[in-house]
Amino acid sequence: MKLLVIEDETDLQDVMVASLEKEGFRVETAGDYAAALRKIGAYDYDCILLDIMLPGGNGLDLLQRLKDLGKSESVIIISAKDSLDDKVRGLDLGADDYLAKPFHMAELNARVKSVLRRKSFGGQPFTSVGNLRLQADERSVWVLDQPLPLNRKEFDVLAYFLLNPNRLIRKTSLAEHVWGDHADAADDFEFVYSQIKNLRKKLKACGASVQIQAVYGMGYKLVVA
Template sequence: MKILVIEDEDSLREVMVRSLEKERYRVEWAADYPAALWKINDYQYDCIVLDIMLPGGNGLSLLEELKNMRKRDSVIIVSAKDSIDDKVRGLDLGADDYLTKPFHLAELNARIKSIIRRKQQDGEMDLSYANITVYPDRHAVYIDGVELPLNRKEFALLYYFVANPERLLSKDTLAESVWGDYIDQADSFDFIYSQVKNLRKKLKTAGAQPEIKAVYGFGYKMINEE
């Protein structure tokens, strides 16, 4: 799962990023309005942690942009301004929650988990397809009730496949789902090929009913033919 932290205060941003990475989220960040606008325009996130006061613009304007783009990224506003007007406007613009600085990192993490479950998985703790069950909050996968050990990138890929069953997914989309905007650090196509190959082998060995099918020249699709 991918989180975007939009915060201009360096020390707080670094602490939030480290804390969320320890929870095994893939975390990206932006320190000003232009950088944040570029990221929300080009990428999708499971949750955006958004400061209101930003260099070059206002966080509430970013919420308006998300609304205009018709994006469904979950948003938690964090701000030192404990203003009822800001809270009301932010929630009216589509924010899912509001935290006033200072806050405990444990509370931020709990609210992110709650929002992701509620908005992406209809409040359920797990995500299932056929006999595969994924627990995003624990980064655990079970096949017919037996846990399947996966590395971090294999888990990220499987989560994306299970969240998008029977949907044709391009190699670029899959690479971005694992690497975010850092896919230029590796040959994304070779990386995806090797990771999907390993994941398919592990799923087959574990007795998973769904299969990841290659679609020549485009990408992959998870299907269940049983």
């Protein structure tokens, strides 16, 4: 899962990033309105943590921009302004939650996981395709009753496919989602192919009923065998 932290307080931003990465999330950052606007216009995220008061602009205007662009990211507003008007406007604009500063990192992590469950897994902490079951919170995968050991990138790749079953996933989209915003500028996608190759072997060895099929010249698709 890929997150964007829009926060101008450097110390707080660093703590948030460290805490979220410890939970297994990929995290990008923006420290002002202009940088945030570029990020949301160019890339897709699973969840955006959005401060209201930013250098160069207002976070609620970014929320309106997301709405205008038809983006589907979950948004948690994070602000020292514990104003009812700001909270109501933010929720009206499509924000999923509102967290007032100061807050504990444990609460932040719980809020992020909650909105991601609502968005991705219909409120459940897991998703199942065929005989494969992925536990998002625990970052674990099971085939029938047997655990499937995966490294961090393999888990992220498989999770992305499971959220998009039977859909064509282009290499550039997969690279951006799992490896970061600048991965689409890579000269080749050998790093994507390597993870897909290893993941295919592990799925086959454990008897998984899902397969990752190559779509020549375009990308990959997850199908139930």
